Amino acid sequence: MKTLILILATFFIMNPLSSYGQNLMDGQQIAENTHAKNEGVSVKRNLIMELKDKRGKMRVRKTIALRKYFGKEKRLVIFYETPSSVKGTGFLTFDYPEASKDDDQWLYLPALRKTRRISAANRGDYFLGTDLTYEDIKLETKISKDDYNYKTLKIEKIDDNDCYLIQATPKNDAIAKELGYSKAHFWVDAKLWIMRKSESWDIAGNHLKTVKISDIKIVQEIWTYHRIDVINHKTKHETVFKFENIDYKTVLSDDYFTEEALVDGL
Amino acid sequence: MKQNRVEAFFNTITIHYKIILIISSVIFLASVAFLPKLEKDTRYDAFLPAKDSVLIQRNQLKETFGLKDPMVIAIVNEKGIFNKKSLELVYTISEQLKSIPGIDPDQITSLSTENNIIGTDYGIEVEPFFELDNLTEEKALEVSKHIDDFELYQGNLVSKDKTTTLIVAEMLDSYNKEQHEVYNSLFDLVSNIKEKDHQFYLAGEGAVSGYLIKYIDEDAMRTNPFAGLVIALILIFAYRTVRGVLLPNLMVLASVGIALGLMAAFGVDFFVITNGLPVVLIAIAVADGIHILGEYYELAVKYPDYSQKELVVATMLKMWRPITITSFTTIAGFLSIALSSYMPPMIYFGIFGALGVFVALVYAFFMIPSAMMLLKPQKSKVFKSVEKVDRFGNVMLKLGNLVIKRPKTILITAIVIIVFGIGGALKLLVNEDRIKNFQDDEPIVFADQLINQKTDGTSYLDVLIETPKEEDLFKIENLQKIELLQQHIETLPFVKGSTSIVDFIKKMNQSMNENRKEFYRIPESNELVAQYFLLYSASGDPTDFDNYVDYDYKLANIRFRMNSGEYINENEVVNKAQEFINAHFKSSDFKATLSGKVAVDAHWISKLGINHFLGAIIALLVVLIVAAFSFRSLIAGVLTVIPVTISVLFLYTVMGIMNIWLAVGTSMFAAIAIGVGVDFAVHTIDRLKYFLIEEKLPITQAYHEFYKSAGRALLFNFLALAFGFSVLMTSSVPPLNQFGFLVAIAVIVSFIGSMTLLPAIILLAKPKFFINEDNNK
Numbered sequence A: 001m002k003t004l005i006l007i008l009a010t011f012f013i014m015n016p017l018s019s020y021g022q023n024l025m026d027g028q029q030i031a032e033n034t035h036a037k038n039e040g041v042s043v044k045r046n047l048i049m050e051l052k053d054k055r056g057k058m059r060v061r062k063t064i065a066l067r068k069y070f071g072k073e074k075r076l077v078i079f080y081e082t083p084s085s086v087k088g089t090g091f092l093t094f095d096y097p098e099a100s101k102d103d104d105q106w107l108y109l110p111a112l113r114k115t116r117r118i119s120a121a122n123r124g125d126y127f128l129g130t131d132l133t134y135e136d137i138k139l140e141t142k143i144s145k146d147d148y149n150y151k152t153l154k155i156e157k158i159d160d161n162d163c164y165l166i167q168a169t170p171k172n173d174a175i176a177k178e179l180g181y182s183k184a185h186f187w188v189d190a191k192l193w194i195m196r197k198s199e200s201w202d203i204a205g206n207h208l209k210t211v212k213i214s215d216i217k218i219v220q221e222i223w224t225y226h227r228i229d230v231i232n233h234k235t236k237h238e239t240v241f242k243f244e245n246i247d248y249k250t251v252l253s254d255d256y257f258t259e260e261a262l263v264d265g266l
Numbered sequence B: 001m002k003q004n005r006v007e008a009f010f011n012t013i014t015i016h017y018k019i020i021l022i023i024s025s026v027i028f029l030a031s032v033a034f035l036p037k038l039e040k041d042t043r044y045d046a047f048l049p050a051k052d053s054v055l056i057q058r059n060q061l062k063e064t065f066g067l068k069d070p071m072v073i074a075i076v077n078e079k080g081i082f083n084k085k086s087l088e089l090v091y092t093i094s095e096q097l098k099s100i101p102g103i104d105p106d107q108i109t110s111l112s113t114e115n116n117i118i119g120t121d122y123g124i125e126v127e128p129f130f131e132l133d134n135l136t137e138e139k140a141l142e143v144s145k146h147i148d149d150f151e152l153y154q155g156n157l158v159s160k161d162k163t164t165t166l167i168v169a170e171m172l173d174s175y176n177k178e179q180h181e182v183y184n185s186l187f188d189l190v191s192n193i194k195e196k197d198h199q200f201y202l203a204g205e206g207a208v209s210g211y212l213i214k215y216i217d218e219d220a221m222r223t224n225p226f227a228g229l230v231i232a233l234i235l236i237f238a239y240r241t242v243r244g245v246l247l248p249n250l251m252v253l254a255s256v257g258i259a260l261g262l263m264a265a266f267g268v269d270f271f272v273i274t275n276g277l278p279v280v281l282i283a284i285a286v287a288d289g290i291h292i293l294g295e296y297y298e299l300a301v302k303y304p305d306y307s308q309k310e311l312v313v314a315t316m317l318k319m320w321r322p323i324t325i326t327s328f329t330t331i332a333g334f335l336s337i338a339l340s341s342y343m344p345p346m347i348y349f350g351i352f353g354a355l356g357v358f359v360a361l362v363y364a365f366f367m368i369p370s371a372m373m374l375l376k377p378q379k380s381k382v383f384k385s386v387e388k389v390d391r392f393g394n395v396m397l398k399l400g401n402l403v404i405k406r407p408k409t410i411l412i413t414a415i416v417i418i419v420f421g422i423g424g425a426l427k428l429l430v431n432e433d434r435i436k437n438f439q440d441d442e443p444i445v446f447a448d449q450l451i452n453q454k455t456d457g458t459s460y461l462d463v464l465i466e467t468p469k470e471e472d473l474f475k476i477e478n479l480q481k482i483e484l485l486q487q488h489i490e491t492l493p494f495v496k497g498s499t500s501i502v503d504f505i506k507k508m509n510q511s512m513n514e515n516r517k518e519f520y521r522i523p524e525s526n527e528l529v530a531q532y533f534l535l536y537s538a539s540g541d542p543t544d545f546d547n548y549v550d551y552d553y554k555l556a557n558i559r560f561r562m563n564s565g566e567y568i569n570e571n572e573v574v575n576k577a578q579e580f581i582n583a584h585f586k587s588s589d590f591k592a593t594l595s596g597k598v599a600v601d602a603h604w605i606s607k608l609g610i611n612h613f614l615g616a617i618i619a620l621l622v623v624l625i626v627a628a629f630s631f632r633s634l635i636a637g638v639l640t641v642i643p644v645t646i647s648v649l650f651l652y653t654v655m656g657i658m659n660i661w662l663a664v665g666t667s668m669f670a671a672i673a674i675g676v677g678v679d680f681a682v683h684t685i686d687r688l689k690y691f692l693i694e695e696k697l698p699i700t701q702a703y704h705e706f707y708k709s710a711g712r713a714l715l716f717n718f719l720a721l722a723f724g725f726s727v728l729m730t731s732s733v734p735p736l737n738q739f740g741f742l743v744a745i746a747v748i749v750s751f752i753g754s755m756t757l758l759p760a761i762i763l764l765a766k767p768k769f770f771i772n773e774d775n776n777k
Helices: A002-014 A027-036 A134-139 A173-179 A259-264 B003-015 B017-032 B053-065 B084-098 B137-149 B173-191 B205-239 B242-265 B273-302 B308-340 B344-373 B391-405 B407-426 B443-454 B476-489 B501-512 B526-537 B567-584 B596-631 B634-658 B666-694 B699-708 B710-730 B734-765
Strands: A042-052 A058-070 A073-082 A090-095 A104-109 A114-118 A148-158 A161-170 A183-189 A195-201 A207-214 A217-219 A222-224 A227-232 A238-247 B070-077 B103-109 B115-119 B124-128 B164-171 B198-203 B459-466 B495-499 B555-562 B591-595
Touching: A027 A148, A027 A161, A027 A183, A090 A259, A104 A259, A104 B526, A114 A259, A148 A183, A161 A173, A161 A195, B003 B017, B003 B308, B003 B344, B017 B242, B017 B344, B053 B459, B053 B555, B053 B591, B053 B596, B070 B084, B070 B173, B070 B205, B070 B443, B084 B103, B084 B137, B084 B164, B084 B173, B084 B198, B115 B501, B124 B501, B124 B526, B164 B173, B164 B205, B164 B443, B173 B198, B173 B205, B198 B205, B198 B443, B205 B242, B205 B273, B205 B443, B205 B710, B242 B273, B242 B344, B273 B308, B273 B344, B273 B666, B273 B710, B273 B734, B308 B344, B308 B596, B308 B666, B344 B666, B391 B407, B391 B699, B391 B710, B391 B734, B407 B634, B407 B734, B459 B476, B459 B567, B459 B596, B476 B495, B476 B501, B476 B526, B476 B555, B476 B567, B501 B526, B555 B567, B555 B596, B567 B591, B567 B596, B591 B596, B596 B634, B596 B666, B634 B666, B634 B734, B666 B699, B666 B710, B666 B734, B699 B710, B699 B734, B710 B734
Parallel strands: none
Antiparallel strands: A042 A058, A042 A238, A058 A073, A073 A090, A090 A104, A104 A114, A148 A161, A161 A183, A183 A195, A195 A207, A207 A227, A217 A222, A227 A238, B070 B164, B070 B198, B103 B164, B115 B124, B459 B555, B459 B591, B495 B555
């Protein structure tokens, strides 16, 4: 009997599939990898936001979203097309690489014929009535390099793809408060370095959100996600972002990313 | 039933007494086993049937806009609350509330949770009024200025004199029936904070419901045993024997235990007014026992050679008829409450009260004779011989002499009472206020007064606005209608303020226009409204307006705050608001419906008055019919209801003089007073007829015999009822207190009426039912 146990134990330890034998990649490294992924210099796409409240009532907003890198600085502009009451509304943001420099944001209201600067939002604030925060939008599904301490938990399959499951805890209370999370789990695709899923918990430790990123396909040689589903477990509010007609190739003029262009539209 | 068949019936019972006792105990124990299932429900929603359309609509409104019965904490600092310490307290308490089980952590409204909408050089910014990290004395003063600029929160979050600020916490739906636990946690939280210059108060609709459960529990623990004690004392005086005290009490126990046990078994909740039921049953159920034992002891003296079985059967032969009639008249009183009421708590009070009385009757028929079979014949010290009359009998004899000498004076007095009574009935004030369920010195009463005096109040009238299409609430004309409605209703008395989506839109418009006061108005275009909301969402939460507008902008809620929870004030506002809506909002494109606590109150309390008079009339009619049939004489039937009619009319005068409202608790007094008080008249008529017609005694002698025997038993019956109901006067729940007081007075008046007015009328009118030539010999 003893011999049998010994044999089994040896086999178990030697088994390359066993987690004992596995060398999980460091969490911080995984986070870095998500930033190394090619995103194209610019992209133009239709962004449809479907917002649903806890009673199942929906608001659908169709927009055109443009994004371009100016060196390390990233600029994003969103033009609303429907509903008609907000048609022509434009949102522009300049996202500076320096952490110390606040982002600049403007909103153009056609009914007022005025562009309004929006003061730098807290990173944890909700983005235009959706369940994603400004920080989420800024990272575009990448994982922050600076905010968390990571621990790689295991490899798990999401939609049949191997993903690293990493646990993130904010480095300090100030960061936690700013982001609105006390803990998060990220599932990062082990080949594409795209996040496929995340779960987050609020400061009080209540389950806050589930984010799922899906419909990941190659578009013009770039791995691209086409859908983000977010559920806020506390408010039961849901958001779906759908991306269509994604185009990395068309060269986007710098002039689109200006206050003047907001007024003129596309 | 023929007399010999009745005799056979009671013979059978006395033979099988052991089995009957076992069955009686089993039924009792089986019912009582359900008692732990009994649930308390003190919500005011409980006063309406679940299918009531107004209630359904209100619940839909609550569901759509996430509104709940709030617990309201007031922080008062007479030196002003805009300082570092006070705001820190607001923050600390708001945060602590989030971790209290039953409190919805996302539905806490206070200065530390709400956002300010600020106009900046760029546009608008939505941010918390303050954050703990950078809170300073200067920052606190800044918050004060922000509130000056934010009309919406004045009188609502912060009192206009800036000495009081509110923290409003809502409960999770799942805690509906555990409100008292949530209340207790909050009360502990508030009581444990000690801070110089600061006082803390807890009130609000949720708190009132929560505290009421604890309050009525404690009250029941006090009044019920006390009622039992009082009854026992009366029985000791009446018979001075152990069985004379024990047997009626067993009946009482059975009546109360089975009635409440069955309530639990049928899943009927225990409401605030149900608290009065045990005491009422204790007082009523004991009466049958008093009459049976009185007869028993009289017979024991008269027939010293009888065996126990003979004594018991003879007693029951004489008593079955009057106790059946009196029980059925009392049941009629209870059932007429059930029939005339719209509100479930009263319907159940009527049904289970009737059931309790019926149980007492059944136990009087079966259990009492059986239990007596266990005992040997016994004489009571008070019944020494047929001729000897004790002190209580003597009192009644003197009363009888008075009636024979002065029948006309008695009649005139009665007529005066009737005239005053009708005047009183016409002036009866229907009113109700839930806070009046507590004694004036309760902390929650003080908190309620303070919050109502300092702020806009916590009595809410909600107005649901319905439009047909998505985004219709961006339309300027609709927003203007909402504004018009707000402006009008705010002019009504006790309405101190209101909040709607329009207030936020106006504030956004002002913020977008350099904070200039003249821009605190509805903007010019529909699109601009839509775009303001989008702009708001650039820095605010997606769920910020959930309480005021639904997600596709078709439905809106306007919440008006009143600082009075009194029905008469609420009703006036509801009526005037409805008139205004009918006159101004006729189109189907804009529908306004009144809802919320204030409208629900106005809806159901308005039924109280009509329910009350209907209940009283049904009770009188049923009692009249039962009595007329039992005595086979309409005259006797009419005579039976005269004393109780006078007793109720007398009470209207009392209520007028003492300024007692016709409210939930008091509205039931008339039917109960009629059903209970009529017993004296029934016994009086039954016995007088016996002495006059069957015994053929001359009038004076017949009256003499009546007062000596039946009069004495009725005196104890009366004392049991009067003192029993008076026990309710020791209740700390004022409505029960008043109910007990009124019924006790009614019992006194019907007893005096039955002992004086009835014999006086018979003496003067000499109806054939009672008096023929034999008596005038």
